[in-house]
Amino acid sequence: MLKELAKFKGFSAKNLPKEEPFAPGHRACQGCGEVLALRLALKALGMNVIAVSATGCMEIISSPFPYTSWRVPWIHIAFENAAAVASGVESALKALKRKGRFPKNRRVDVVVFAGDGGTADIGLQALSGALERGHDFVYICLDNEAYMNTGVQRSSCTPYGAMTTTSPPGEKSFGQMTWKKNVPAIAAAHGIPYVATATPAFFLDLMNKVKKAALVDGPAYVHIFAPCPTGWGTKGEESIMLAKLAVETRIFPLYEVIEGKYYITRKITKPKPVEEYLKRQRRFRHLAEEQIRAIQQRVDAEYERLLKLAECL
Amino acid sequence: MPKGKDTALMSWKxxxxxxxxxxxxxxxxFKTGDWRSFRPVLDKEKCIxxxxxxxxxxxxxxxxxxxxxxxxxxxxxxGCGICANICPKGAITMVVEEV
Known part of the structure; x- marks a missing residue:
């Protein structure tokens, strides 16, 4: 266990932070799971934060001119360079501290918020570079499994079989034909101190993971699964339930990788069938029996692989 | 209606x-409350x-x-209804907003 995390006791339902770095009045859709994840993450981090936000849903809903929902310093940049700008901000802070123009003992966290498109597709090489250089920052990927901002186009984080406008189902196709890219594994392969996956349905788990990621000295990556009622074709009130179901069916397992060691933070011993999760969403409505079976097999195999990783270390 | 001086957010200057x-x-x-078609109503007797x-x-x-x-x-x-759905005691109900 890392020494930075030894003192951290964790949040509980009784000692939640009072401050709200994310203001109401933003223009997210009703029942948006992504903005909830963002709010919880910022609540865990507190006010001493510089936020770097790649293009995506969270940028457009929080900053339509002349309004902003951010109560912390915030910079918007293009899809591809979120991690690069964050490493620049972190280096600038370091330089200011060295020159004595910024109090040396004041702790400021640099945090990146990017969507799955900005992380897995367009921003992947900047992320890889920043993780490799070892800047002290937190990268939070808010994964809603497609480019929802521009009208539901497929990304490499879109799951197998999902309907999007660029992977439509029909006579010859069944929606997305490739499997979801495992970005947490890519981040963990860089040998960085902290990688975690979280979902807003388990809010204490999410807040603790984000806070741990900020406390760690060096780069940290948190992958947050966020339901999107508009893109997935679900009811707004079911967002939290779907996020919970994704964990309970083992589709999105919750785990941490601390210095290369895997810890499963929520073990699912009696998984629900994936069908229960799939049938609630319009994007999976067209799936036939064989595709659902293929998804079930893949989910089971992935979970077995993860269990082995967690056991042998 | 053409966008003139009085309808624009601010002039370029x-x-x-x-x-x-x-x-x-x-x-x-920015009041987002007018997007709502359902309103959450809390029953304080059931609330824990x-x-x-x-x-x-x-x-x-x-x-x-x-x-x-x-x-x-x-x-x-x-009016997304997440609170009514998540409430462990069923103390929140969604009521149709009347105009």
Missing amino acids: EVPFGCYILEPGNSVK KCGQCYIMCPEPAYEADEEGYYIVDLTYCK
């Missing part, structure tokens, strides 16, 4: 350098003050009052 927004969190001036509605609200529109109950701020509530 008033736009700040780099479109910077210098007032943090000024989106509180667990705060699930407060923590799961994406807005955030919920705030605690002096007695410890979490009360929704209807100027921001978009």
